[in-house]
Amino acid sequence: MGADIVTVSTDTHYVHLAWQRHEKELADVRYTMGADPTGSLSRLFGVYDDFSGLALRGTFIINPAGVLMNSEVNFYNMGRNINELMRKFKANLYLAKKVDEGCPSTWQEEGDKTLRPSPEMVGRVHEALHE
Amino acid sequence: MSESGTGQLMLGHEVPDFEMDTYDPVAKNFSKFSLAEQKQAGRWTILFFYPADFTFV
Numbered sequence: 388m389g390a391d392i393v394t395v396s397t398d399t400h401y402v403h404l405a406w407q408r409h410e411k412e413l414a415d416v417r418y419t420m421g422a423d424p425t426g427s428l429s430r431l432f433g434v435y436d437d438f439s440g441l442a443l444r445g446t447f448i449i450n451p452a453g454v455l456m457n458s459e460v461n462f463y464n465m466g467r468n469i470n471e472l473m474r475k476f477k478a479n480l481y482l483a484k485k486v487d488e489g490c491p492s493t494w495q496e497e498g499d500k501t502l503r504p505s506p507e508m509v510g511r512v513h514e515a516l517h518e
Numbered sequence: 519m520s521e522s523g524t525g526q527l528m529l530g531h532e533v534p535d536f537e538m539d540t541y542d543p544v545a546k547n548f549s550k551f552s553l554a555e556q557k558q559a560g561r562w563t564i565l566f567f568y569p570a571d572f573t574f575v
Contacts, residue, residue, distance in 0.1 A: 389560075389561055389562055390561065390562035390563065390564055391551075391556065391561055391562070391563055391564070392564045392566060393540065393551050393563065393564070393565055393566065394566045394567075394568060395538070395565055395566065395567045395568070396567065396568050396569065396570055397570075398570060399539070400539045400540055400541040400548055401541075403540075403541040403543075404541045404546075404548075407541065407543045413543075416543050417543060417544055418543070418566070419540045419541070419542050419543075419549070419551060420540060420541045420542075420543065421538045421539070421540045421551055421565075422538055422539045422540065422541070423538055428536055428538055429567060431527065431533075431534070431536065432527060432565065432567065433526060433527065434567045439569070441569040441570060442567040442568065442569060443567065443569070444567060444568055444569070445565070445567040446564070446565070446566055446567070447564070447565040447567075448562065448563075448564050449533055449553070449556075449562065449563040449564075449565070450562055451556070451557060451559075451560045451561060451562055452532070452557065453532045453533050453535070453553060453556075453557050454530060454531065454532050454533070455527050455528065455529050455530070455531060455532075455533050456529065456530075457529070458527075458529060463569055472564070476562070476564065479562075480562075
């Protein structure tokens with residue numbers, strides 16, 4: 388789909404290597420593992436925790452022009468839904484082509500109903516979604 | 519990463535270019551990630567921050 392997923396923690400790339408080599412849970416990891424040992428990238432994205440020196444569970448989608456298109460941050464104790472991340476990524480790809488449309492929360496893939504904001508739609512979103 | 523920006527990022531605004539060291543588990547090799555290179559290559563980027571290597575998703 389033309390995206391690169393980079394996982395980032397405040398570990399070094401040496402630690403990533405060691406963990407990936409030895410931890411069975413990480414054996415299937417195929418994504419590039421990024422190292423942010425100074426926390427500067429985590430700070431830039433607002434996910435650095437000064438008290439722990441760790442990065443919160445932040446997910447950010449950046450388009451090919453370098454523009455931030457999506458942002459989600461979970462606390463330590465809340466896992467992320469990868470299906471929802473993929474839904475948002477696919478919606479971003481779609482909306483990059485269809486700039487005058489909007490993807491409602493139920494949108495899953497190309498072909499699903501979208502919204503086209505207009506004066507006529509004001510007060511009639513329900514009809515636009517369900518007609 | 520190289521320090522090329524400060525302040526809060528906003529949706530719809532450009533992310534300042536950055537670089538970081540990476541480990542590629544497929545090639546089993548160290549490399550670098552660069553946002554500037556992603557832009558040159560016309561690639562989307564998904565950054566997936568996590569607290570530590572034992573707390574993945």
